[in-house]
Amino acid sequence: MTAQAVSETPTLEDELRDWLGRELPDGWMEAVDAGDDGKFAEVRKELDYDSWCERLADAGWATPTWPAEYGAGRSLSPSEARPINEILAHYKVPRSYNIIGIGMGGPTVIEHGSEEMKKRLLAPIARGTEIWCQLFSEPSAGSDVAGLATRAVRDGDEWIVNGQKVWTTLAHIARWGMIIVRTNPDVPKHQGLSYFVVDMHAPGVTVKPLVQMTGDAEFNEVFFDEVRIPDSMRLGPEGEGWRVAITTLMNERVALSGAGSVGGDAVGGSPVSRLLDRHRPITDPVLRQRAAQAWMENRVIGLTNGRASAARKSGEAGPEGSVTKLFQAEFNQRLQELAIDLEGSDALAWAASGDRTALPGWVHTAEIDHGTVVAGFLRSRANTIEGGTSEIMRNILGERVLGLPKEPQVDREIPWKDVLRSG
Ligand SMILES: Cc1cc2nc3c(=O)[nH]c(=O)nc-3n(C[C@H](O)[C@H](O)[C@H](O)COP(=O)(O)OP(=O)(O)OC[C@H]3O[C@@H](n4cnc5c(N)ncnc54)[C@H](O)[C@@H]3O)c2cc1C
Incomplete structure (x- = not known):
């Protein structure tokens, strides 16, 4: 192959630019490149947001690092995906607001989910047709989320969940939620947790929006009253929910950063x-x-x-x-x-x-x-x-990066049911 032939091989970036040129409304890319905000605002109106998110996902550009075999993604490494995301950002390409699903749910399913879960759940996340929420925080367990009290008790092939979550972003429009529950109160707090994907439309799930000072109501209280979750929707082994949650939390910090x-x-x-x-x-x-x-x-x-x-x-x-x-x-x-x-x-x-x-x-x-x-x-x-919180981030940096002594944790080794708590 000649040097010229090598240099003419289209790169992924070329492929994306060509695709955008075909799929975006006429004049979109030119308006961005020219810095013509007025023209861009006009062209922007021609794009149907929902169908755009689906097309972007079907072409694999919405979640370029996800495995291509599940219908969304291109199996790219993070460094290969970086220029792709830069081009999408440069051309102000609308992305799905399913950020919890894309930023945290999908990566957690990819790392810990069964083959069936990957086949069923990943593509609708990337397409934005099934919104996800994260059901970790509770009224008495935010920074100390491992101290959570929502209980799940096994009943055959199902788990019965009772308890309350709070600050659950997007729960009011979510189809699926990532939930951590206590499946064993007799062991120390980090060891008795299990992690599930819960159907937010299941009987017994009640979502109550919380209005914040912007006037928006982007997060919610969520109540679980005898909610049944099939065991097949468990992510990771029973009792190892904390390890799975770490995957979600690491991805959350990356997404929020x-x-x-x-x-x-x-x-x-x-x-x-x-x-x-x-x-x-x-x-x-x-x-x-x-x-x-x-x-x-x-x-x-x-x-x-x-x-x-x-x-x-x-x-x-x-x-x-x-x-x-x-x-x-x-x-x-x-x-x-x-x-x-x-x-x-x-x-x-x-x-x-x-x-x-x-x-x-x-x-x-x-x-x-x-x-x-x-x-x-x-x-x-x-x-x-x-x-x-920023205080918790500073604790993490102090302990794990600077090697400072860990803060005292008096409840770490005793069974969760014996830990003193209010309420
Ligand atoms: C906009 C928004 C969206 C959110 N979305 C979600 C969501 O979708 N899903 C979800 O599960 N949760 C969500 N949360 C909840 C969020 O994760 C918690 O608010 C956060 O972890 C803090 O927990 P807390 O509110 O219970 O505060 P607390 O843990 O009660 O903390 C109160 C104060 O004490 C400080 N503090 C606590 N422990 C320590 C410590 N060990 N060392 C030093 N200082 C400490 C904290 O920094 C804070 O200033 C959201 C929160 C907000 C604001």
């Missing part, structure tokens, strides 16, 4: 540069300094994410997921505060938006306006809580 295929720097759904463009030139020296700092920190996050993906490629689960989760959360709060300060008094009033209960706030990718800036600011307060 922006190191995964979803997430990233955003102000009301728009990149940092867009915020700076909106206010260029920034004449106030202090605001200008903060803007420069934001730009630099954003670069640092990008580089750290690059290191994280290199570490994963070489098979090492480094601390970068926790580093970037911690840093990204605090960075985003600083950025949203900067956005509010740049808006000045305009940020005190904004037009009411339409129905915001159906989708989470971060899905909205409209142009920056006062409403999205304020919603972004209010929503960002949750960043240092969701997916593990």
Whole structure:
């Protein structure tokens, strides 16, 4: 083969660009490349979001690292997937809001699920036709999720579940949930847990939305009253639910840190540069300094994410997921505060938006306006809580990265049923 023939072999990136050129509405890519926001907003209206998410998944681009044999994915390594995700981000390609399914549910099923589960569950996650939620936190078990109290008792080939979960994002529209339950209260807390995929439409599941200060209701209380889960929907061995949960939590930190295929720097759904463009030139020296700092920190996050993906490629689960989760959360709060300060008094009033209960706030990718800036600011307060608080992230970094002594855990070795608890 000649050198010329080698250089003409289409790369995956070429294949994706060609596919986007065929599948996106005419003028989409040109408008993005030209930085023509007006034209892009016009073209954007021609795209049907739901059918687009399905087409993106069917072509394998929505979840490029997932095994291709289950109908979604291209079996790419993280480093091969990185330029794919960069192209999708560059062309502002809409992605499914099924971020819990794509970011955590799918990867957990791929690592711990049976063949039947992979065949049944993976493609609808990637296509966004079956939304997933994560049922870990309980009223008395958030940071200490291994202390949870929701019980499951075996009855033949099924488990009967009773208890309550809380802060369950997307539960109100979810078809499936990842749930950890206590199947053995007679052993220490980490050892008596099992992990299931639960049908959110099963009899006995009650979902009650919680309205937050943005006006959205993106998360819920979920009650389980004699809910039956087939044993075939268990992920991992009985009693080893904690080990499976670690897979989910590691993927959650990657997804929330922006190191995964979803997430990233955003102000009301728009990149940092867009915020700076909106206010260029920034004449106030202090605001200008903060803007420069934001730009630099954003670069640092990008580089750290690059290191994280290199570490994963070489098979090492480094601390970068926790580093970037911690840093990204605090960075985003600083950025949203900067956005509010740049808006000045305009940020005190904004037009009411339409129905915001159906989708989470971060899905909205409209142009920056006062409403999205304020919603972004209010929503960002949750960043240092969701997916593990910043205090817990610092504990993890202190203990696992810096080698500091572990914090005392008086309840770690005693049977869960003997641990003193309130309520
Ligand atoms: C927007 C949002 C979405 C969420 N979505 C989901 C979801 O989909 N599914 C789900 O299961 N959960 C979800 N959560 C719940 C989230 O995981 C918990 O809120 C979080 O883990 C903290 O738990 P907690 O709220 O019970 O607080 P607590 O654990 O009661 O913590 C209270 C305070 O004590 C501090 N603290 C606790 N333990 C320690 C310690 N050992 N050392 C130092 N400080 C400590 C914490 O940092 C915090 O400041 C969501 C939360 C938010 C805000």
